[in-house]
Amino acid sequence: MGMLVERLRTRGWRMTPQRRVVAEVLEGRHGHLTAEEVHALARERLPEVSLATVYNTLNELAVMGEVLAVSASEGPKRYDTNVSEPHQHLVCVRCQALVDVHPVGQDTLGLPDAERHGYELLDVEVVFKGLCAECRTAEPERAPKA
Amino acid sequence: MGMLVERLRTRGWRMTPQRRVVAEVLEGRHGHLTAEEVHALARERLPEVSLATVYNTLNELAVMGEVLAVSASEGPKRYDTNVSEPHQHLVCVRCQALVDVHPVGQDTLGLPDAERHGYELLDVEVVFKGLCAECRTAEPERAPKA
DNA sequence: GTATATGCAAAGCATTTGCATTAAA
């Protein structure tokens, strides 16, 4: 059984079959799944699990910092299980395929005081946009990829 | 009358009262308005204009590059009229107040080949997240600000 | 036993769309 499930239980998270199965799906696949995809995979193991519960669980995991909700400008949110390693995203503008890229230009993290407008700076989100290899050649539309 | 309206007409854009009024609202206010806000302001001048038309018009302007659709992770899209000057955004995570900040760490625009995963790079979006001055002190929730 | 999670179905929000009507060119 996964470390994620352990960690959550020790934090006093009430463990149910539904929550366990969601945690296991996330732990198994390191990807960028949508709520629907998590739901589909969770159902393979536990057919009764509802989409509402998947959403609730993903939101809780996000609050606990165990998962990162990535909102591409198009389409549904993706849930990123890679929370330990700092990274950024590269998204295909055509098919929404998403990959992790690793910090280059970390210096962007600094915004000079003169540019802070009184804000307390918490984070920077950097999203690279492009066309993935398949979309550079293909004509027809494709389904999004994790 | 604004230069925006002129420019659009010379590009062969069919000019209607609705479109003109939307263009004028955008030109008057340099801000980051939502579609609803644009609609409200447009109605002050032309009460019959519909929300659907505002959406259609904003989308067309975005395709023409006259406006930039900014999707904050929370809430509706903001339409940014500042398209000439390269800049980035700083968003309050609490009230969604949004300000422009000016390119620092432009070098982020480069993603080394080794990190490109076969993608053709088109753009980078950099969004700084923080707490605005008001939210740093205030307790109660506030309405979003342009 | 009690607090909390679940499933369902309905509501929500932002946005798009179909279609008959109207108006710009």
Add this chain to the structure above:
DNA sequence: TTTAATGCAAATGCTTTGCATATAC
């Protein structure tokens, strides 16, 4: 006169919520 834009209301896609039931602790 032709081609395209409008308004409306309904449909869409994603996500949240209310509430009665079920269940982990």
